[in-house]
Amino acid sequence: MRACPHDPGMAVNCNDPDVLRCHPEDVALRCLIVDDSDHFKEAARLLLEADGIAVVGTASTSAGALRRFRELRPDLVLVDIDLGEESGFDVVLRLCAEAGRHRPSIILISTYDEQDFAEMIASSPAVAFLSKARLSGRAIGEIIRKANA
Amino acid sequence: MTRPPLLLGVVVGVACVTVETLLALLLARTASTSPLGLPYLLGILLVSYVWGLPLGVATALASGLAYDLFLVPPMYRITLFSSWSWIALLVFLVVALLVSGAAALLRTLLTESDERRREADVGAGTARLLLRAEHLRAALPVVARRLAQDLGLPSVAIEFGPAGDDRRRTALPLSDEGARFGSLVVPADLPQATLCRLRERVVPSLEAALVAARGREAVACALAASRDELARVAEEQAALRRVATLVARAVSPTEIFNAVAREMGLIVNADHTAIERYEPDRTVVLMSSWSASGVGSPPPVGARRRLHEEGLSALVLRSGQPGRIMVDERTAGELGRWARDEENGVAIGGPIVVEGRLWGVMIAFFRGLERQPEGVEERMRDFTELVVTAISNALTRDELAASRARVVAASDETRHRIERDLHDGAQQRLVSLGLQLRMAETAVPPELPELRRQLSRTAEGLALVLEDLRELSRGIHPAILSKGGLGPALRMLARRSSVPVDLRVRVRERLPERVEVAVYYIVSESLTNVAKHAHASLVHIEVDATRERAKVAIHDDGIGGADPGRGSGLIGLSDRVQALDGTIEVVSPVGDGTTLTALIPVGSG
Numbered sequence: 001m002r003a004c005p006h007d008p009g010m011a012v013n014c015n016d017p018d019v020l021r022c023h024p025e026d027v028a029l030r031c032l033i034v035d036d037s038d039h040f041k042e043a044a045r046l047l048l049e050a051d052g053i054a055v056v057g058t059a060s061t062s063a064g065a066l067r068r069f070r071e072l073r074p075d076l077v078l079v080d081i082d083l084g085e086e087s088g089f090d091v092v093l094r095l096c097a098e099a100g101r102h103r104p105s106i107i108l109i110s111t112y113d114e115q116d117f118a119e120m121i122a123s124s125p126a127v128a129f130l131s132k133a134r135l136s137g138r139a140i141g142e143i144i145r146k147a148n149a
Numbered sequence: 150m151t152r153p154p155l156l157l158g159v160v161v162g163v164a165c166v167t168v169e170t171l172l173a174l175l176l177a178r179t180a181s182t183s184p185l186g187l188p189y190l191l192g193i194l195l196v197s198y199v200w201g202l203p204l205g206v207a208t209a210l211a212s213g214l215a216y217d218l219f220l221v222p223p224m225y226r227i228t229l230f231s232s233w234s235w236i237a238l239l240v241f242l243v244v245a246l247l248v249s250g251a252a253a254l255l256r257t258l259l260t261e262s263d264e265r266r267r268e269a270d271v272g273a274g275t276a277r278l279l280l281r282a283e284h285l286r287a288a289l290p291v292v293a294r295r296l297a298q299d300l301g302l303p304s305v306a307i308e309f310g311p312a313g314d315d316r317r318r319t320a321l322p323l324s325d326e327g328a329r330f331g332s333l334v335v336p337a338d339l340p341q342a343t344l345c346r347l348r349e350r351v352v353p354s355l356e357a358a359l360v361a362a363r364g365r366e367a368v369a370c371a372l373a374a375s376r377d378e379l380a381r382v383a384e385e386q387a388a389l390r391r392v393a394t395l396v397a398r399a400v401s402p403t404e405i406f407n408a409v410a411r412e413m414g415l416i417v418n419a420d421h422t423a424i425e426r427y428e429p430d431r432t433v434v435l436m437s438s439w440s441a442s443g444v445g446s447p448p449p450v451g452a453r454r455r456l457h458e459e460g461l462s463a464l465v466l467r468s469g470q471p472g473r474i475m476v477d478e479r480t481a482g483e484l485g486r487w488a489r490d491e492e493n494g495v496a497i498g499g500p501i502v503v504e505g506r507l508w509g510v511m512i513a514f515f516r517g518l519e520r521q522p523e524g525v526e527e528r529m530r531d532f533t534e535l536v537v538t539a540i541s542n543a544l545t546r547d548e549l550a551a552s553r554a555r556v557v558a559a560s561d562e563t564r565h566r567i568e569r570d571l572h573d574g575a576q577q578r579l580v581s582l583g584l585q586l587r588m589a590e591t592a593v594p595p596e597l598p599e600l601r602r603q604l605s606r607t608a609e610g611l612a613l614v615l616e617d618l619r620e621l622s623r624g625i626h627p628a629i630l631s632k633g634g635l636g637p638a639l640r641m642l643a644r645r646s647s648v649p650v651d652l653r654v655r656v657r658e659r660l661p662e663r664v665e666v667a668v669y670y671i672v673s674e675s676l677t678n679v680a681k682h683a684h685a686s687l688v689h690i691e692v693d694a695t696r697e698r699a700k701v702a703i704h705d706d707g708i709g710g711a712d713p714g715r716g717s718g719l720i721g722l723s724d725r726v727q728a729l730d731g732t733i734e735v736v737s738p739v740g741d742g743t744t745l746t747a748l749i750p751v752g753s754g
Contacts, residue, residue: 037573043581047588082572087632111576113619116629116641132580133612136587 028054029140032072034065034091035080035109044078044135051137062086062094069095074104076140079126081110081117089124096125105144109135158200162208165192170215177220186216186241193245197252205249213242265350271299272354279362288362300351302343306334307355319344321352325360388412389531396539399546403450405539406437409511413532414439417525419513420494423447424501424536426509427466431456436509461498465510471526473497475518492516499529503540511536553728554663561626561666568626576618583611627669635665639672639692646676648685648705655693664699664749667725668692671733671747674722675703683707683743694751698731701747711737722747 031053035041045055056072059065061083069077077095081088092106106126114121114129121129127147130139152158169188176188189212197205217227217238275292282288289307297305307323309331319339320332333352335344392408406424414422421440425433432455438447448454456463464472477493494516501509511533515522590604622628630638636654643650659665672690679685685707692701719735726733731749 037577037581039581040577040584043584043588047584050588050591082628082632084573089632111572111580111615111619112628113623115644116623116627117633117637118644119637119640120629120633133583133615135584 028052029076030054030056030072030074031076031078032056032065032068032074033058033078034060034083034088035078036060036082036084037080040080040132044132047135048137048140053137053140062091065091066094066098069098073102076144077104077106078109078130078135079106080132081108081112089120092124092126105147107140107143152200155200155204158196158204159207161199162192162196162204162211165189165195166208166211166215168192169212170219173216173220186212186220186237186244189213189216189241189245190248193249194252197249198256201256202250202253205253206246209242209245209249212245213238216241264346267299268346268350268354271296271351272358274299275355276358276361279358280365282362285362285366296351296355300347302339303336307359308332308334321348323352323356323359325356330363331359385416385528385531388416389535392532392535396535396542399542402539402543403437405536407439409532409536410437410439413511413513413529414441416532417513417522417528418515419522419525420516421447421514423512423514424509425462425512427462427507428453433462433509461496461512462510465498465500466507469500469502469507471497471499471529473526476514493518495521497522497525497529499526499533501533501536501540503537503544508537508540550728550730553724557725557728558663561663564626565631568622568628571618571622571625572628576615576622579611579615579618583608583615586611627673630665630669631662634659635668635692635694638665638669639690642669642673642676643690646688647680648676648683648688650676650688650690652690653692656699657694660694660699660751663729664694664751667722667729667731667749668699668701668747670725671701671722671745672703674719675745678711678719679705679707679743682711683709685742696751698751699749701745701749703745704742706742708739709737709741709743710739711735711743 029052031048033041033044033055035044035058041058045058048055053076056074057068059068065077065079079088079091079095083091088108088110092108095106096103103125108117108121108124108126108129109132110117110129111132114131117129128143130143166189169192172188173186189209193205193209193212196208214227218225221238274295278288278292278295279285282291286309289309293305293307296307297303308320311329311332315337317337318334319337320334321344322329323331323333333347333355335347339347389412392405392412395405395408410422410424413419419441421438423438424436426436427433432453435448435450435452435454437450440447456466461472461474461476464474474496475493476496494514495518496512496514498513499511500507501511511529513522513525513529586604586608590601590608593601593604627638627641629641635656639652639654643652660668672692675690676688679688683705685705688703688705690701690703692699694700723733726747726749729749730752731747733745733747735743735745737743
């Protein structure tokens with residue numbers, strides 16, 4: 001696995017070691033946002049698109065997330081830890097089960113402090129945790145680069 | 150004093166006169182001037198004293214005659230009427246008669262005083278016997294025998310109540326202030342003088358002694374009765390006190406029911422006792438039972454039976470009053486059959502009314518139909534009141550505990566909701582706002598650096614607000630607890646603690662939320678206290694939970710000396726734990742760290 005050296009904040013999908021697409025103009029990262037806050041989804045979509053990440057879909061529930069995932073096969077999924085009655089950790093597990101070998105980059109997001117959920121995050125197959133307040137194309141790019149390093 | 154026979158008196162008199170005459174003659178030869186009549190006085194004195202006045206007078210006359218014949222000249226002739234010497238003779242006779250009279254009187258007086266003394270002795274002896282007697286009636290024959298012996302009577306009897314004369318016996322009335330209460334019965338053939346003496350001198354002292362003895366016996370009886378009553382009351386009070394102590398110690402109602410069944414059974418002397426609770430569906434549940442003999446097996450506590458319409462429990466339920474029935478084949482329900490032991494008896498029941506509602510019945514069973522125990526209902530009432538208090542207390546306690554638990558649960562729920570609202574509402578909006586600000590920041594043209602800086606500062610300020618809000622939310626309710634359970638939540642606390650924590654959590658599965666929340670707050674509050682006051686370098690925390698209870702043990706190596714009553718945080722914890730029926734204990738010797746131990750029942754749900 002290799003990180004994209006040119007533009008860390010731009011579209012990279014390094015999950016699949018057989019495919020190397022490091023040209024920014026080539027493709028944008030296709031992102032699915034799973035969150036139950038419409039305000040946030042909207043703000044995040046605008047921000048990420050401005051940062052060059054294509055938000056291809058959003059979902060508010062576990063079932064919706066799975067459905068959209070099957071439809072869209074995104075490269076990147078942002079999953080809110082707190083989905084009302086449902087748990088983001090469960091969604092991550094189900095997405096991984098659904099994805100099989102072609103697992104996308106799954107990043108847990110939350111307004112909670114990372115410390116609060118540290119061990120649950122550690123035991124989750126998600127690649128990382130990203131505080132919602134720090135969300136940006138650049139932050140996501142760094143995470144993915146680290147994950148692939 | 151009985152007198153010697155009269156004949157002996159005559160012989161002694163004659164002999165005396167003879168001897169005295171000879172003595173006088175002898176004296177006349179030696180000293181002619183001596184009073185020659187003097188020796189006769191001795192004889193007169195003797196005879197008068199021993200045989201009484203008549204023989205004494207006779208002796209005096211005989212002495213006078215002999216004096217005249219042999220000593221007054223002329224000799225051997227009666228000189229009384231023939232010479233002047235009769236004057237001497239007359240003087241002699243008068244002296245002789247006076248001596249005789251005096252001697253007889255002395256004798257009578259002595260006899261009389263002797264009799265009085267004996268009578269007084271008899272009276273004293275009788276009084277002693279009567280007053281010492283444990284039972285007056287049993288002492289009467291003994292006293293009568295003693296009287297007969299002392300008074301020299303063939304037979305004497307003392308009888309209480311009316312007694313009539315008949316041919317063989319005479320009844321002398323014995324009375325107290327004019328009221329006849331008995332008789333002194335003596336043989337009918339006693340001489341009048343004896344009867345008179347008895348009536349005048351024996352009866353009054355006997356009456357006085359008998360009245361005193363009867364009074365004493367009455368007092369003794371009253372004393373014994375009041376002593377018995379006192380002992381009974383004391384015993385009953387002790388039994389009630391024992392039960393009341395249990396009530397005050399707030400032991401379980403079951404324990405109190407058992408104590409009441411037993412103590413009441415002993416106090417009213419019942420063969421069996423039982424306490425039953427009425428159920429709405431016309432059944433009763435046995436709450437406790439007790440048996441004096443311990444034989445036979447009562448139905449188990451908690452056993453439920455239909456109300457037997459002929460039975461005591463149904464009777465008390467109908468009337469709401471204490472009741473008693475004869476227990477036989479027909480009326481014996483299941484309980485009655487156990488109590489009956491193949492023998493009929495009497496069953497007495499008292500209602501147990503709790504807060505205006507007929508709660509149950511207390512039953513005492515007495516074997517044997519001939520017994521009609523008295524005062525059982527009254528004494529039962531005292532015990533019933535204790536049972537009522539115990540039940541009311543238990544109800545109040547349960548209600549209080551339930552309401553405390555409800556208060557804690559409601560407050561937890563509210564905090565949880567506020568945290569959710571903050572998280573889903575304000576926090577999401579602020580985050581979104583932050584993202585928008587940053588977008589705006591990037592969109593600002595490079596030629597407007599001031600605007601860019603302002604936007605950047607605003608975004609930073611917003612991030613700080615968010616951080617504050619997050620801290621606030623965590624304090625209100627730890628989201629990790631509901632999402633991750635106790636283990637992750639406690640590890641989060643440990644990570645955040647400023648004092649290093651050695652944490653061991655042995656909790657296999659999720660516990661009821663109220664227990665998790667309580668354990669979380671115990672650990673959280675303790676860590677806050679340690680950081681603030683303990684000057685500790687390490688905190689050991691051990692949490693382990695079974696299906697029955699969760700145990701939290703927290704120990705720090707700090708300075709100790711914590712006062713559990715001081716920190717409002719600890720008091721709040723204590724309230725919370727007690728609301729869950731748990732216990733919390735803080736030991737904090739100065740210089741030896743602080744140890745907190747809490748036990749919380751897990752219970753169901």
